Amino acid sequence: MVERIxxxxxxxxxxxxxxxxxxxxxxxxxxxRHERGIISGRIxxxxxxxxxxxxxxxSRGMTARNETMFGEPGRAYVYFIYGMYHCFNTVTGPVxxxxxxxxxxxxxxxxxxxxxxxxxxxxxxxxxxxxxxLCQALGLDLLHKGLDLTGSELVIVDDGxxxxxxxxxxxxxxxxxxxxxxxFYIRGNRFVSRK
DNA sequence: ACATCGATCTACT
DNA sequence: GTAGATCGATGTA
Numbered sequence: 001m002v003e004r005i006x007x008x009x010x011x012x013x014x015x016x017x018x019x020x021x022x023x024x025x026x027x028x029x030x031x032x033r034h035e036r037g038i039i040s041g042r043i044x045x046x047x048x049x050x051x052x053x054x055x056x057x058x059s060r061g062m063t064a065r066n067e068t069m070f071g072e073p074g075r076a077y078v079y080f081i082y083g084m085y086h087c088f089n090t091v092t093g094p095v096x097x098x099x100x101x102x103x104x105x106x107x108x109x110x111x112x113x114x115x116x117x118x119x120x121x122x123x124x125x126x127x128x129x130x131x132x133x134l135c136q137a138l139g140l141d142l143l144h145k146g147l148d149l150t151g152s153e154l155v156i157v158d159d160g161x162x163x164x165x166x167x168x169x170x171x172x173x174x175x176x177x178x179x180x181x182x183x184f185y186i187r188g189n190r191f192v193s194r195k
Numbered sequence: 196a197c198a199t200c201g202a203t204c205t206a207c208t
Numbered sequence: 209g210t211a212g213a214t215c216g217a218t219g220t221a
Binding site for chain 3: 060065079080081084
């Protein structure tokens, strides 16, 4: 019996080029140690946001909202959008640069009952198949902005799972730099937000 | 101070 | 397929 080794992704992981991080995050597991129990899911869809990219929050300089993007890599950048949803990102690149990876979809693993409660639905396929949905399912909001993903109540773990094939596609919901193929997802995964 | 709009989701036709 | 919810961040004055 082979024992699976799980370890938190180290800080250096997030210092790789942002597009590489976006691809490498596919297959990793996001854990939230919630007061009421552990909620986790496997990352199946991501998008890269670079510092010279007009669609990126950091592209017009540091503000109160985006300052965590310019901080330490491996921390959580959470922002509030459309008056009711949150989106979860990992900060990438050296301090001061301002890049990140948006996590767009998860495959639910632990804490299904809590997720269903948080989302107000029982449909498995609808729990975490979008950036707003997964934040609601995991109970993530602005209070989690800045948490250290290498060791806190919110961590990203490598459990050794290998991704068979990565699809590259245009990013979703943006008008600027819409031609860039900086969305990545696991081919065939049912929890991807859009095929 | 005010107007605009967004890295979304749901409900309804 | 399309509209409406809902509000903070941002830009303009």
